[in-house]
Amino acid sequence: MSSMQFGIFSVSDITQDPTTGRTPSEHERIKGWIAMAKKAEEVGLDVFAAGEHHNPPFFSSSPTTILGYIAAQTERLILSTATTLITTNDPVKIAEDFAMLQHLSDGRADLTLGRGNTGPVYPWFGKDIRDGIELAIENYALLRKLWTEPVVNWAGKHRTPLTGYTSTPAPLDGVAPFVWHGSIRSPQIAEQAAYYGDGFFHNNIFWNKEHTERMVRLYRARFSHYGHGAPEEAIVGLGGQVFMKPTEREAKERFRPFFDVAPVYGHGPTLEEFTEMTPLTVGTPEQVIERTLGFRDYVGDYQRQLFLIDHAGLPLEEVLEQIEILGTEVVPVLRQEFDRVRQPGVPDAPTHAARVARAREAGTQLGEQGSAWKEQGARSDLDTGAAIARQADEQESEVAR
Amino acid sequence: MKPRIAVVSAGLGEPSSTKLLADRLRDATLRALAGHGQHAEPVDIVLRPLAGDIASHMLTHNPSEALDAAIKEVIDAEAIIAVTPTFNMSYSGLFKSFFDVIEEGQLASIPTALGATGGSARHSMVMDTAMRPMFAYLKAQVVPTGVFAASEDWGTDSGLDRRIEREGKELADLMVALPRRREADPFDTSSEAFVSFEQMLGHA
Numbered sequence: 268m269s270s271m272q273f274g275i276f277s278v279s280d281i282t283q284d285p286t287t288g289r290t291p292s293e294h295e296r297i298k299g300w301i302a303m304a305k306k307a308e309e310v311g312l313d314v315f316a317a318g319e320h321h322n323p324p325f326f327s328s329s330p331t332t333i334l335g336y337i338a339a340q341t342e343r344l345i346l347s348t349a350t351t352l353i354t355t356n357d358p359v360k361i362a363e364d365f366a367m368l369q370h371l372s373d374g375r376a377d378l379t380l381g382r383g384n385t386g387p388v389y390p391w392f393g394k395d396i397r398d399g400i401e402l403a404i405e406n407y408a409l410l411r412k413l414w415t416e417p418v419v420n421w422a423g424k425h426r427t428p429l430t431g432y433t434s435t436p437a438p439l440d441g442v443a444p445f446v447w448h449g450s451i452r453s454p455q456i457a458e459q460a461a462y463y464g465d466g467f468f469h470n471n472i473f474w475n476k477e478h479t480e481r482m483v484r485l486y487r488a489r490f491s492h493y494g495h496g497a498p499e500e501a502i503v504g505l506g507g508q509v510f511m512k513p514t515e516r517e518a519k520e521r522f523r524p525f526f527d528v529a530p531v532y533g534h535g536p537t538l539e540e541f542t543e544m545t546p547l548t549v550g551t552p553e554q555v556i557e558r559t560l561g562f563r564d565y566v567g568d569y570q571r572q573l574f575l576i577d578h579a580g581l582p583l584e585e586v587l588e589q590i591e592i593l594g595t596e597v598v599p600v601l602r603q604e605f606d607r608v609r610q611p612g613v614p615d616a617p618t619h620a621a622r623v624a625r626a627r628e629a630g631t632q633l634g635e636q637g638s639a640w641k642e643q644g645a646r647s648d649l650d651t652g653a654a655i656a657r658q659a660d661e662q663e664s665e666v667a668r
Numbered sequence: 669m670k671p672r673i674a675v676v677s678a679g680l681g682e683p684s685s686t687k688l689l690a691d692r693l694r695d696a697t698l699r700a701l702a703g704h705g706q707h708a709e710p711v712d713i714v715l716r717p718l719a720g721d722i723a724s725h726m727l728t729h730n731p732s733e734a735l736d737a738a739i740k741e742v743i744d745a746e747a748i749i750a751v752t753p754t755f756n757m758s759y760s761g762l763f764k765s766f767f768d769v770i771e772e773g774q775l776a777s778i779p780t781a782l783g784a785t786g787g788s789a790r791h792s793m794v795m796d797t798a799m800r801p802m803f804a805y806l807k808a809q810v811v812p813t814g815v816f817a818a819s820e821d822w823g824t825d826s827g828l829d830r831r832i833e834r835e836g837k838e839l840a841d842l843m844v845a846l847p848r849r850r851e852a853d854p855f856d857t858s859s860e861a862f863v864s865f866e867q868m869l870g871h872a
Contacts, residue, residue, distance in 0.1 A: 400868075458863075458865045473730070475736075485855050489857065535723065536732070544728075544730040
């Protein structure tokens with residue numbers, strides 16, 4: 268794998284194809300994602316990232332299920348998210364689910380945390396949207412503990428306390444999945460990513476580039492402030508949105524009907540206006556290459572580039588064609604060109620193997636569940652196995668009575 | 669750079685009596701400021717040509733270049749003069765929409781003068797029933813006088829000039845006495861208001 272990772276990300280919308288009037292079923296779209304992920308691996312892309320939503324017209328409510336299924340059918344593809352809701356999910360469940368995915372995929376899993384943008388999701392999951400930032404901070408602090416401490420004793424404001432809790436399975440090779448923090452415009456989240464030395468991801472699709480630039484600049488400066496290295500050593504990921512055909516005219520003709528009525532930006536600015544305002548590129552593979560290389564001008568050398576290519580009702584065949592073009596015509600040139608201009612000292616995109624090697628070197632690698640904390644002389648009454656045995660004894664004696 | 673006064677007018681006609689009132693309030697303010705030995709540069713922000721861009725911004729969160737420039741002029745100004753025609757007992761939808769796409773908090777403490785136009789003086793309550801509550805919500809400092817100009821005011825000696833002069837003077841006085849306090853830029857790490865992650869965690 269090269270210094271940068273390229274891939275696709277999806278919000279999982281089920282939208283009518285405005286050119287045919289046909290709306291795919293949930294089943295079709297879910298299976299479509301599998302086809303997209305397999306195609307992505309086949310044409311040499313590195314990452315498939317799944318969005319998370321809990322309301323129609325979206326289907327991706329259970330990302331680790333679908334990513335686990337994809338992991339079983341691929342060999343190299345990194346399974347990621349865009350984004351995992353750190354606000355409304357229980358961090359305990361995130362720790363378990365993604366460690367499990369990490370094991371099943373042999374380390375090909377990482378995740379991007381986000382707050383989510385649908386107001387009612389918070390109350391549906393028993394939270395308050397006004398606590399969004401606070402939840403992101405508290406829940407992630409707990410998630411880190413669960414992945415780095417064998418036995419967790421914890422108390423916070425938004426979740427029931429944990430005493431003697433061991434998250435299972437422990438992260439693969441004792442090294443937690445790499446974490447990106449995604450935010451469009453909240454400086455607190457750039458600050459959070461910087462504090463922990465984690466990655467920062469900007470979706471870079473629906474908003475103008477000033478937001479992206481300002482967020483990445485803050486993240487890099489603070490990454491350095493917190494002692495993780497020079498600003499250029501921070502780990503940055505970007506989104507982007509493209510649609511390609513052999514000529515710009517064909518691309519615009521084909522994409523315009525989807526654009527004009529698309530959720531999020533439809534019925535608003537023209538395709539041309541939106542292309543000017545945002546990183547959206549509708550044109551030839553060469554135009555996409557040129558535009559994407561330009562992202563570096565405002566964020567610096569970065570590690571991951573994901574493209575949104577399957578929304579607004581585009582039919583699966585069309586989406587697979589876009590992945591094909593990305594893999595065969597766009598990404599090979601981007602790899603070469605980005606590498607050519609890359610400044611020395613810029614870190615490679617994060618992989619499990621590299622993180623394990625670094626943890627070994629630094630001596631921060633953890634053992635399997637049980638082993639590490641027994642060595643640390645933990646209390647036996649907090650031993651999960653002993654607790655189960657004791658429970659079984661109690662049940663037996665109940666039955667005996 | 670000279671302090672600027674953003675003169676926002678939401679008239680739809682061309683020529684527009686709303687713009688005319690805005691111009692008069694602007695000139696009165698500049699004269700009164702000169703009386704304090706101060707100068708300001710007025711920037712006219714006419715909303716009509718931005719109407720499509722404002723709607724697009726609401727749908728996509730993306731301001732066009734022209735709208736972005738207009739918003740920056742308003743939030744960076746030292747004072748606002750805001751004038752709207754009266755529609756259905758209230759400010760026009762265009763007037764409201766422009767202020768709706770400005771982020772919350774950006775107009776806090778800004779000295780503001782309000783004006784409105786309408787077919788007859790029976791609409792003059794618009795200033796107190798619609799405009800003042802909105803600017804109160806935005807935490808702007810609004811001067812006591814608000815000038816309403818009905819069609820007939822432009823042809824009779826109804827004291828319109830006197831009211832305009834008074835409001836201009838009030839805005840100038842307020843700008844001098846209580847200039848706006850700017851919110852710290854949340855991205856400015858050197859500012860005292862910047863919140864570090866240690867603070868967010870409750871460690872500092």
